[in-house]
Amino acid sequence: MTDNAINKAVYDELKEAAGAEFVVELVTAFLEEAPGMFEEINTALAAADADGFRRAAHSLKSNAQVFGADALATQARALELMETAQTTPEVQGLVAQLEAEFKRTADALKGLQNG
Amino acid sequence: MAEPKARLLIVDDNRVNRLLLSRSVELLGYEAAVAENGRAAMEMLGKGSYDLMLLDIEMPVMDGFEVLEAISRAPSLQDMPVIVTSSVEGVENVVRCIDLGAEDYLPKPVNPVLLRARLNSSLEKKRLRDEQKTMLRRFATSEVVQDMQESGFKLGGRRVHASILFCDIRGFTTISEQQSPEDTIELLNIYYTLMFEAIDQHGGIVTLMIGDGLMVLFGAPQPLDNPAASAVAAAQDMQAIITQFNLEQNAFQKPELRLGIGIATGEVVAGFAGTQQRATYTCIGDKVNLASRLEGHTKKASQPILVDAATRAAVGDNLSCKPLGDVKFDGISGPVAVFAVMQE
Numbered sequence: 001m002t003d004n005a006i007n008k009a010v011y012d013e014l015k016e017a018a019g020a021e022f023v024v025e026l027v028t029a030f031l032e033e034a035p036g037m038f039e040e041i042n043t044a045l046a047a048a049d050a051d052g053f054r055r056a057a058h059s060l061k062s063n064a065q066v067f068g069a070d071a072l073a074t075q076a077r078a079l080e081l082m083e084t085a086q087t088t089p090e091v092q093g094l095v096a097q098l099e100a101e102f103k104r105t106a107d108a109l110k111g112l113q114n115g
Numbered sequence: 116m117a118e119p120k121a122r123l124l125i126v127d128d129n130r131v132n133r134l135l136l137s138r139s140v141e142l143l144g145y146e147a148a149v150a151e152n153g154r155a156a157m158e159m160l161g162k163g164s165y166d167l168m169l170l171d172i173e174m175p176v177m178d179g180f181e182v183l184e185a186i187s188r189a190p191s192l193q194d195m196p197v198i199v200t201s202s203v204e205g206v207e208n209v210v211r212c213i214d215l216g217a218e219d220y221l222p223k224p225v226n227p228v229l230l231r232a233r234l235n236s237s238l239e240k241k242r243l244r245d246e247q248k249t250m251l252r253r254f255a256t257s258e259v260v261q262d263m264q265e266s267g268f269k270l271g272g273r274r275v276h277a278s279i280l281f282c283d284i285r286g287f288t289t290i291s292e293q294q295s296p297e298d299t300i301e302l303l304n305i306y307y308t309l310m311f312e313a314i315d316q317h318g319g320i321v322t323l324m325i326g327d328g329l330m331v332l333f334g335a336p337q338p339l340d341n342p343a344a345s346a347v348a349a350a351q352d353m354q355a356i357i358t359q360f361n362l363e364q365n366a367f368q369k370p371e372l373r374l375g376i377g378i379a380t381g382e383v384v385a386g387f388a389g390t391q392q393r394a395t396y397t398c399i400g401d402k403v404n405l406a407s408r409l410e411g412h413t414k415k416a417s418q419p420i421l422v423d424a425a426t427r428a429a430v431g432d433n434l435s436c437k438p439l440g441d442v443k444f445d446g447i448s449g450p451v452a453v454f455a456v457m458q459e
Contacts, residue, residue: 018135018139018142026135030131052175054173059173062131063131080204
C-alpha cells in the first residue's frame with residue numbers, strides 16, 4: 001500500500017544527490033510544513049481566496065514532486081489549476097482526498113527513513 | 116589561490132524548497148543566502164551584493180514577477196543574473212519571466228545536473244560582463260559607462276549645453292628632454308591622477324588625452340546644474356593642486372609643472388563617434404575649438420586660466436575675472452572676448 005505513494009526512483013535520486021542525512025531533515029521539514037499548507041487551503045477556501053488557494057496547492061504540489069509523491073502531486077496540481085476557490089461538495093471531496101493521500105505519503109516517507 | 120565562492124540568493128516561500136536549493140548550491144561549492152519572499156529578497160539586495168539569484172514565482176507578499184520588475188528598475192542590480200526556479204503552470208508564465216529579464220528558467224524540482232550547468236554558465240557570463248565593465252571603466256568614465264548601460268551603445272550625438280575645458284602642461288617638451296622617459300611617464304601618471312581627481316570631483320569627464328593634454332567635458336552625458344561653474348571650479352582646483360605638487364617637486368629638485376587651461380561654454384554635440392568596433396565618447400562644436408584656442412592663448416597672455424564670455428556670464432559675479440579684451444583666433448570668425456580667471 002505504502003509502496004506506490006512514493007516513486008522510489010525519484011526518492012532514491014534525491015537521496016543520491018543531496019545525501020541520506022539531509023533527506024531525513026528535508027522530510028522532517030515537509031511533515032512539519034504540510035499541515036500549514038492544508039490550513040491555508042481550507043482558509044482560502046472558506047474566504048473564496050482563489051490566489052491563496054492556488055498558492056497553497058502549488059506549494060504542496062511542488063514539495064510532493066521533490067519526494068516523488070506522484071499521486072499527491074497530481075491531486076494538488078488539480079486543485080492548483082482550478083482557478084476558483086469555491087466550497088462546492090466536489091472541491092471539498094478533492095481536498096479530503098488530498099488529505100488522505102498526504103497521510104499515506106507521510107507514512108510512506110516515515111517508513112522509507114526507518115527502513 | 117581559490118577564487119572566492121559565488122554568493123547566491125535563494126528566494127522561495129516554501130521551507131522544503133529553500134532547504135533543498137541551499138543544499139544543492141552548497142554541494143556545488145557556492146554560498147547560499149535565503150529569503151522567504153520577494154520583499155525580504157529586495158531588502159537583502161539593498162544591503163548586500165549577490166552574484167546570482169534563484170527566484171521562485173508563486174510567493175505571498177511579493178511574487179517572482181514583481182521581483183523581476185523591481186530588479187529591472189534598479190540600475191545597480193542589472194548585472195545580477197536571475198534564474199527562475201518554479202513549478203508554475205503554463206508556458207505563458209515562463210515566457211513572462213524571460214520577458215521580464217530572467218536569464219533562465221529551471222522547472223522544479225530542480226535537476227541537480229541541470230542546475231550545475233545553468234549556474235556555471237550564468238556565473239561565467241556574469242564574470243565576463245564584470246570584467247568587460249572593469250575594462251570599460253579603465254578607458255571611459257563611470258558616467259559614460261552608465262550612459263551606455265542606460266541607453267545602449269549608439270553612434271551619434273545629441274545637442275547639449277556644456278562647457279569644454281582644455282588643459283596642457285606648459286613647456287612639457289623641455290621637461291621631457293631634461294629627464295629620462297621613465298621619469299617622464301611617472302610624472303605624467305602623477306599629473307593625470309591629480310587632474311582626474313579634480314575633474315571627477317566637479318562632474319567632468321575626460322574625453323581626450325593626448326600626451327600631456329586633456330580635453331574635459333562638463334554637462335554630458337550627465338547634465339550638470341551649471342557646467343561653466345563646475346568647469347571653472349575644476350580649473351581652479353587643478354591649478355591649486357599643481358601649485359601644491361610643485362612645492363614637492365622643488366624639494367626634490369625636480370621640474371615644476373605649469374598648466375594652461377582654456378574653457379568655453381555653449382551648445383555642443385556630444386555622443387559616441389567612431390565605428391561599431393571602436394568608438395569614443397566625445398563632443399564637437401565651435402566651443403571645442405574655442406576652448407582649445409583659449410588654452411593655447413594662456414601662454415601669450417601669461418594667465419593660467421582663460422575663459423570665454425559665455426563661461427564668464429554663467430559663473431556670475433562671484434568669479435573674479437580680468438577682461439583681456441577681444442582676441443582674434445585662427446579658425447574662429449570674429450574677435451572673441453577673453454577673460455582671465457584670477458586665482459583666489
